[in-house]
Amino acid sequence: MIFQLSDFQFPETPSRLFPDTAERPWVLEVGFGDGRFWPPFARTFPEAPNYLGVELSGVSLLKAERRLRAAGLSNGVLTKLPASVVVREVIPPGSLDAIIVNFPDPWPKAGHTEQRLLRVPFFQLAANRLKPGGAVLLTTDHDEYFEFACAEAEASGVMRVELAEPPAAALETKYALKWRDLGLEAHHARFVPTAHPDAPPVTAATYPKEESAVPHAILRLPDTLHPQALTQTHFDKYTARGGQHAADPVGWTVVLLDAYRSLAKDGLVFLAHVVEGELTQEVLINVNPRSDGQFLVRLARFGGPIITPGVKAAVATVTAWLEERGAETTNRGY
Numbered sequence: 001m002i003f004q005l006s007d008f009q010f011p012e013t014p015s016r017l018f019p020d021t022a023e024r025p026w027v028l029e030v031g032f033g034d035g036r037f038w039p040p041f042a043r044t045f046p047e048a049p050n051y052l053g054v055e056l057s058g059v060s061l062l063k064a065e066r067r068l069r070a071a072g073l074s075n076g077v078l079t080k081l082p083a084s085v086v087v088r089e090v091i092p093p094g095s096l097d098a099i100i101v102n103f104p105d106p107w108p109k110a111g112h113t114e115q116r117l118l119r120v121p122f123f124q125l126a127a128n129r130l131k132p133g134g135a136v137l138l139t140t141d142h143d144e145y146f147e148f149a150c151a152e153a154e155a156s157g158v159m160r161v162e163l164a165e166p167p168a169a170a171l172e173t174k175y176a177l178k179w180r181d182l183g184l185e186a187h188h189a190r191f192v193p194t195a196h197p198d199a200p201p202v203t204a205a206t207y208p209k210e211e212s213a214v215p216h217a218i219l220r221l222p223d224t225l226h227p228q229a230l231t232q233t234h235f236d237k238y239t240a241r242g243g244q245h246a247a248d249p250v251g252w253t254v255v256l257l258d259a260y261r262s263l264a265k266d267g268l269v270f271l272a273h274v275v276e277g278e279l280t281q282e283v284l285i286n287v288n289p290r291s292d293g294q295f296l297v298r299l300a301r302f303g304g305p306i307i308t309p310g311v312k313a314a315v316a317t318v319t320a321w322l323e324e325r326g327a328e329t330t331n332r333g334y
């Protein structure tokens with residue numbers, strides 16, 4: 001089953017994700033590529049563990065989903081999201097039996113190591129999300145990344161490094177075969193938590209059920225911005241940044257990319273790009289007329305956004321953009 005960001009709860013529960021098999025072990029695979037690892041690996045257990053696969057490539061997601069279906073693995077969820085977002089926001093503390101990373105992108109160029117997944121912050125987060133006895137399992141052909149990951153695990157202060165033989169299924173993935181053909185050998189390590197550091201989710205909140213909780217503002221528009229008589233003829237990208245304090249340590253950047261006139265509602269629609277660490281969302285913000293002549297600025301449900309501090313800030317940014325052009329806000333709900 002393929003999940004979008006908005007299909008998840010923050011954090012999740014195994015009984016919601018895997019209702020028929022909630023009591024089974026839970027494994028997360030990061031960067032599953034075309035999905036060759038999980039079906040043969042799952043067969044090495046008496047009962048297939050619950051599986052959450054994260055991958056950035058949409059094409060890979062579809063290939064992997066076909067493989068899960070062909071193998072009859074119904075207790076598997078795949079999602080196209082960055083691993084650190086899923087581990088931080090979706091996985092509850094103390095819930096995973098394993099995090100499996102096979103042949104991660106090595107980011108070999110100098111200055112690119114910050115892009116690597118297996119660094120101190122990830123290990124600290126993983127140590128919180130793993131169950132006692134759980135581990136991060138890494139298989140890679142890349143000598144330098146392997147040494148780097150082992151050093152980062154040690155430096156995290158919360159992981160012990162155990163060298164071991166890779167699982168057989170990890171040696172049959174697309175990239176395992178590619179590197180084997182080039183004569184490269186695979187290394188394998190288990191990173192076992194030695195502590196359970198505190199690491200709460202930081203950004204996410206679900207789309208609220210009560211309408212009043214959806215970020216919004218009510219304002220009066222000057223005549224020049226009334227959709228029927230709009231005199232604004234061009235739009236420059238508009239950027240706002242904020243957060244990075246105790247309540248929002250990740251911080252956010254909102255870029256208003258464009259604005260449109262809504263023919264159906266006789267209003268305006270803003271397209272906003274919201275960045276919070278590795279989490280990015282494109283959201284629409286409606287500015288629609290109310291019966292009292294004022295306008296309601298409100299996050300649109302379109303695309304199933306999740307309401308994070310950055311998404312609330314997107315509504316505030318549209319409001320600020322309108323205010324700079326003469327709008328007068330009478331009520332703020334964000």
Ligand SMILES: C[S@@+](CC[C@H](N)C(=O)[O-])C[C@H]1O[C@@H](n2cnc3c(N)ncnc32)[C@H](O)[C@@H]1O
Nearest residue numbers: 031032033055056082083102103105173174175
């Ligand atoms: C070198 S490929 C290995 C694929 C597969 N594990 C294999 O062995 O064939 C690395 C994969 O990790 C994915 N990836 C990279 N960074 C990621 C991230 N932050 N979260 C999830 N997947 C990621 C890439 O899209 C790519 O498919």
